[in-house]
Amino acid sequence: MPFANSPKLKNMAGGIKKFIVGSFDDEKVLFPAVKNVRRAGYKIHDVYTPFPVHGLDHAMGLRETSLHTAGFIYAITGTTTALTFMSWVFTKDWPLNIGGKPHFALPAWIPITFELTVLFSAVGMVLTFCYLCQLSPFVKKHHFHPRATDDLFVMAIECTEKTNESEVKQFLEKSGAQEINVQVAETGWWIGRYDREQKLYREEKGY
Amino acid sequence: MSLLKYESQQREPLVDGNKDYHQVTEDIISPIEMKPSRLWYIGFYISVGLLLFGVYSVYREVTYGIGQWNLNKTIGWGWDITNFVWWVGIGHAGTLISAILLLFRQGWRTGVNRAAEAMTIFAVMCAGQFPIWHMGRVWMAFFVLPYPNSRGPLWVNFNSPLLWDVFAISTYFTVSLLFWYSGLLPDLATVRDRAKTKLRKMLYGIASFGWTGSTKHWQRHESLSLVLAGLSTPLVLSVHTIVSFDFATSIVPGWHTTIFPPYFVAGAIFSGFAMVQTLLIVVRKVMGLQDYITMGHIEAMNKVIVLTGSIVGCAYLTELFIAWYGQNPYEWYAFSQNRANLFSPYGWSYWLMMFCNVVSPQLFWSRKLRRNIAVTFFMSIVVNIGMWYERFVIIVTSIYRDFLPSSWSTYYSPTIWEIGFYLGTFGLFFTCFFLFAKYFPVIAVAEIKSILKTSGENYKMKMTDIEKTDAEKFYIEKVEHAH
Numbered sequence: 001m002p003f004a005n006s007p008k009l010k011n012m013a014g015g016i017k018k019f020i021v022g023s024f025d026d027e028k029v030l031f032p033a034v035k036n037v038r039r040a041g042y043k044i045h046d047v048y049t050p051f052p053v054h055g056l057d058h059a060m061g062l063r064e065t066s067l068h069t070a071g072f073i074y075a076i077t078g079t080t081t082a083l084t085f086m087s088w089v090f091t092k093d094w095p096l097n098i099g100g101k102p103h104f105a106l107p108a109w110i111p112i113t114f115e116l117t118v119l120f121s122a123v124g125m126v127l128t129f130c131y132l133c134q135l136s137p138f139v140k141k142h143h144f145h146p147r148a149t150d151d152l153f154v155m156a157i158e159c160t161e162k163t164n165e166s167e168v169k170q171f172l173e174k175s176g177a178q179e180i181n182v183q184v185a186e187t188g189w190w191i192g193r194y195d196r197e198q199k200l201y202r203e204e205k206g207y
Numbered sequence: 208m209s210l211l212k213y214e215s216q217q218r219e220p221l222v223d224g225n226k227d228y229h230q231v232t233e234d235i236i237s238p239i240e241m242k243p244s245r246l247w248y249i250g251f252y253i254s255v256g257l258l259l260f261g262v263y264s265v266y267r268e269v270t271y272g273i274g275q276w277n278l279n280k281t282i283g284w285g286w287d288i289t290n291f292v293w294w295v296g297i298g299h300a301g302t303l304i305s306a307i308l309l310l311f312r313q314g315w316r317t318g319v320n321r322a323a324e325a326m327t328i329f330a331v332m333c334a335g336q337f338p339i340w341h342m343g344r345v346w347m348a349f350f351v352l353p354y355p356n357s358r359g360p361l362w363v364n365f366n367s368p369l370l371w372d373v374f375a376i377s378t379y380f381t382v383s384l385l386f387w388y389s390g391l392l393p394d395l396a397t398v399r400d401r402a403k404t405k406l407r408k409m410l411y412g413i414a415s416f417g418w419t420g421s422t423k424h425w426q427r428h429e430s431l432s433l434v435l436a437g438l439s440t441p442l443v444l445s446v447h448t449i450v451s452f453d454f455a456t457s458i459v460p461g462w463h464t465t466i467f468p469p470y471f472v473a474g475a476i477f478s479g480f481a482m483v484q485t486l487l488i489v490v491r492k493v494m495g496l497q498d499y500i501t502m503g504h505i506e507a508m509n510k511v512i513v514l515t516g517s518i519v520g521c522a523y524l525t526e527l528f529i530a531w532y533g534q535n536p537y538e539w540y541a542f543s544q545n546r547a548n549l550f551s552p553y554g555w556s557y558w559l560m561m562f563c564n565v566v567s568p569q570l571f572w573s574r575k576l577r578r579n580i581a582v583t584f585f586m587s588i589v590v591n592i593g594m595w596y597e598r599f600v601i602i603v604t605s606i607y608r609d610f611l612p613s614s615w616s617t618y619y620s621p622t623i624w625e626i627g628f629y630l631g632t633f634g635l636f637f638t639c640f641f642l643f644a645k646y647f648p649v650i651a652v653a654e655i656k657s658i659l660k661t662s663g664e665n666y667k668m669k670m671t672d673i674e675k676t677d678a679e680k681f682y683i684e685k686v687e688h689a690h
Contacts, residue, residue, distance in 0.1 A: 050228060050397070051656040052425040062423055067430045071438075089353070089362045098366055108366040111449050115374040118442045122382040122435055126389055129431045130416065133424045135392065139417035148420050149397040151228035194412025195405040 018159040018184050019045055020168045021144045022177030023152045027053050030153045033175035034059045037157065042168060045156040048148035067132070071125040078120025082113040140192035142185040216671060219503040220664035221314055226498070228656050235650045236398055238494045243645055246493060254637035261631005264624040265340055273343045276625045281609045281616045284602050286625045287341045292598040293478070294334035294632065295376065295450055299443055300479025301327025302383055306439035309432065314662055315507050317654040318499045322490060323483045324387040329639040330482070331380045333632035338372070340628070368452040375449040382442060386435045389428070392418045394648040447475040454601060461541035461605030464529065470522035477515035477564070478594035480508050484587035486640065488580060490649060499650050502578050509577040512590065516568030523565060537610070545604040552618055553604045556596050563593020
């Protein structure tokens, strides 16, 4: 059921591809392996790790994330929202005389301005994070190895028409991979549940 | 999250025993895959019982009105606001551990941050109950929100500290929840991938948002936690500052002191850490997590307790001195007669507070006592009692005698329904905590794994020789290849 026959629910960015998957049990072996694989010109689809391995993103040649910039933009949105709203309410919409104090009482608004700055930034960043990583309840993705969230570092190399499978396998073995296999997988996400088995689109259609 | 590739032998390991990555997963996740123990059921049912009693107390308060409580002419705030400030204070340790200690790169936070953050969220939930039900006509509670209404629109008063509280507490709750849950995602994915039954696969599958552990996702995740920590650090300081403004911006003798914000923040951290100790000493024992929440962790938290306890002590004395030095007769009366005079109606509570918060934590200057479980557990209870009395002293002793002696009230003591409400929040807190301990990883699995090879006992043992090699050689041999 999952992503077959329901192309609308499928993330269009994804697609079905073939991967050669190597699992490593030590990040110290993984690092040179990543370097070697890249140097040999193979395309690393992704590396799945049970915890954030520092420097792996650089080794893989990923660019820095700009999530913090988004956070800053949300923050100043919060600041301006709070300030303009309170100014409008107390100077234009309903100027209230509070103990004869000025209507534009900036110092008294600092706490709320600060809180909204933090609130907008935090909520915005988390939503952006979930959007960028395509994380949401009821979202299902292909997992190359169930132990990628436990103790294995799983490298998936994308196969193109030119890729020589046995060569890549040998290459991975030489680099210290423990388990090597070939998987055909959907790269995007689909709406599904983890208690149900999935079938690949092409298997279900029979080609 | 240590930046170092190698950690000195002088430092105590943060993870004891012979562990590898899989063993860490096994140790932390397997308790939540087993049936709960008899002890868990007993604790859970007691908590639910307390919660139900609290619900009934609140039901009486709502149907019959605030008169169910012993609040009176001058004591408009009694147990309710005392409990509110107390719970909010407790809710500060979690974010302090997860945010401030993350920015300071304190490796030991990884063992305790998850449980402390959960505790924060539950404590803030409990805190929020008090001002809400104190409103009396609670069905009007939404009046505190600035929404366009048919009364003008008559907006809320943005200059009022009580409204700042609304924003501060709700922001704090939301941000803590987001911080906690985003940290939980990878660990929930670990539980999902180990799940055997269909139900667990489905539920943890939904809860883990389809997390895969992709490097790019981790990179964003790291950035997210760092920025959230940066945001939460001033936030955690602002929340109790704003709570203290409820008092400090008034003109009630005993309340309008400028020292309140830092003194409240220190007190909040003090009581929060005490509550973390109370919970974690039990959790590590019951769930067998002594290897992850080590004596080193307990000692580190006791150090924070002695530091913040001493700051609080300084604040008490400064406040007393300024009341005298300021030469305001009302202020000085509030301090010298309503509080410090042991023979005044509430004098006992002031000295109880002094003893619990200032004198008793000084025991922790001794390393031997800091590393003693029984003493730590006992002290954590004493500190929590003391911090409850601090809020009680501030609130009740300042208002039971106002400017007009004819309205000096009779002795205030709570009714059973006031106490019931307080017990009910304990029920809520512990019900949530029991459920958390049963269904969620109580220790951040991924974060423990990330410090394992620098701070794990067995890995440190392997590196004993490193400190003997000379620095230059060490750099060439170890650092170059370590990545």
